[in-house]
Amino acid sequence: MSDFLVSMIAYLGVISGAISGVIEARRADMDLVGACAVAFITALGGGTLRDFCLGRFPVFWVEETGYGIISLVVALLAFYSTRFLGLTSKSMLIPDALGLGMFSILGAEYALQLNTSFFVATLMGIVTGVFGGVLRDVICNKIPLVFGKKTQLYATCSLVGSVVYILLIQLGFDQGFASFTGILLCVLMRLLAVRYNVRLPDPINL
């Protein structure tokens, strides 16, 4: 994929993360500072945790300042605008899914660059894609949504996208093709899971 497209998708992911952060902050009755903090953490928290675990310092948003600035500008706009706040998780489904796919593949790629095992690379894909939302919910004092039984496949899509990306890279395909396929799979799987309400099976009901 072209660098331009990669950047576009990454920023789309940051924007949708920031908006979902503001929505949750509003629900928790926070002020502008809280909304900005939660937006930043939702948008950039997964990548930050990945950088911590892999030892990539300073973390990515210290060097690429654009991500942090965008997330705060979006938070500001969203907090003071009913137009943005009219956005529901439904209307953000597609940008959120794109962000999930993009971040997962980026996370797996950064891990592979450090020659980690495939297991760890997959894990880093999932952490990058999913943990922003987990940290958002922890700070808003809720059980993380993506860990709930009622949530349609989410981390699972990140897992599948990451694994496919890693496999394609190992098989010698070029990075553009592998990224595109991994992201596409993750996004499609997420959209289908929501459309058909697919959730992880749980045969034991306690």
Place this chain on the structure above:
Amino acid sequence: MSDFLVSMIAYLGVISGAISGVIEARRADMDLVGACAVAFITALGGGTLRDFCLGRFPVFWVEETGYGIISLVVALLAFYSTRFLGLTSKSMLIPDALGLGMFSILGAEYALQLNTSFFVATLMGIVTGVFGGVLRDVICNKIPLVFGKKTQLYATCSLVGSVVYILLIQLGFDQGFASFTGILLCVLMRLLAVRYNVRLPDPINL
């Protein structure tokens, strides 16, 4: 400012952080271990997160053992003493404001030393000043107080102090003057915000 004064203010910040940690731990019905943990995290958590993000390892309290020891000694005293526990957030307003100012300027300064952008330096000022309290509330299972609508300007004071400090440094003023002005502004703003109950405006009531 003299090194002695800097140290004095930093320790005052650690002490007021530790006491506020014990008070919250008491409210959450914790035992001595919980109180010590929450005191330590409140006093030193912001600086720790800053060091993580900037890649300053080992984190500051590993090298400067005094901070950790003081925070635990204060926790011990405060946990077992009604005198300390009589301290309310009101009576700790001034040491807490001094700590907020001091930590914010320290955080911004450490970031500048690593040649980060001014945006990131400001962010690190706020993280250092504010996130100890955020982590305290997360561990005590509450929505962070500083993100609440009823809280008078807090992170905002840290923001203003950090920005002014960075500007003065860039304009070529010496560090002592810049620190003093940044801390003073932050502290005054915080005290005035509490005195006149100034909060961030929120024109949208959801």
Place this chain on the structure above:
Amino acid sequence: MSDFLVSMIAYLGVISGAISGVIEARRADMDLVGACAVAFITALGGGTLRDFCLGRFPVFWVEETGYGIISLVVALLAFYSTRFLGLTSKSMLIPDALGLGMFSILGAEYALQLNTSFFVATLMGIVTGVFGGVLRDVICNKIPLVFGKKTQLYATCSLVGSVVYILLIQLGFDQGFASFTGILLCVLMRLLAVRYNVRLPDPINL
């Protein structure tokens, strides 16, 4: 102690951590993804936080992939098996105590290797032994169990084991003997604390 024994005890600690993670995840009504995440964090979160603070990167489970894999396999088995879920905290008392002892001594040892002060080494012992459970409870939206007034000595056992280990090393005893003694003390103290319901005293009742 032989390397084999050390590994055995470390894995036992990981397994009991993972199982306790799944039990809490079930209580919080999480799905398989949540159970795996909480199991991983409970089993490996303490050591991860220690590595963050000490600046040991990448963190241990990036290099020693076995720990992460075991914790997820256990999570999978435990989540789908009533047999594992029949396990109560009572029946896991001994493996959990062994894990607490082992992790505490490991944490203290890693700190000593970096020539930290004894204070920090003790702290790292406690963080490694105890913070997996703290993070588990934070993610499951509860006040950390080990900080509660009703919990029998837990972090205290980790403290005693770590201090004794560090003292013995300083006195020139060989590492095997020091480790064995530290772990044994921590485990015995924990088992006795549960048996006789020993808790930290709290003369002030608020």
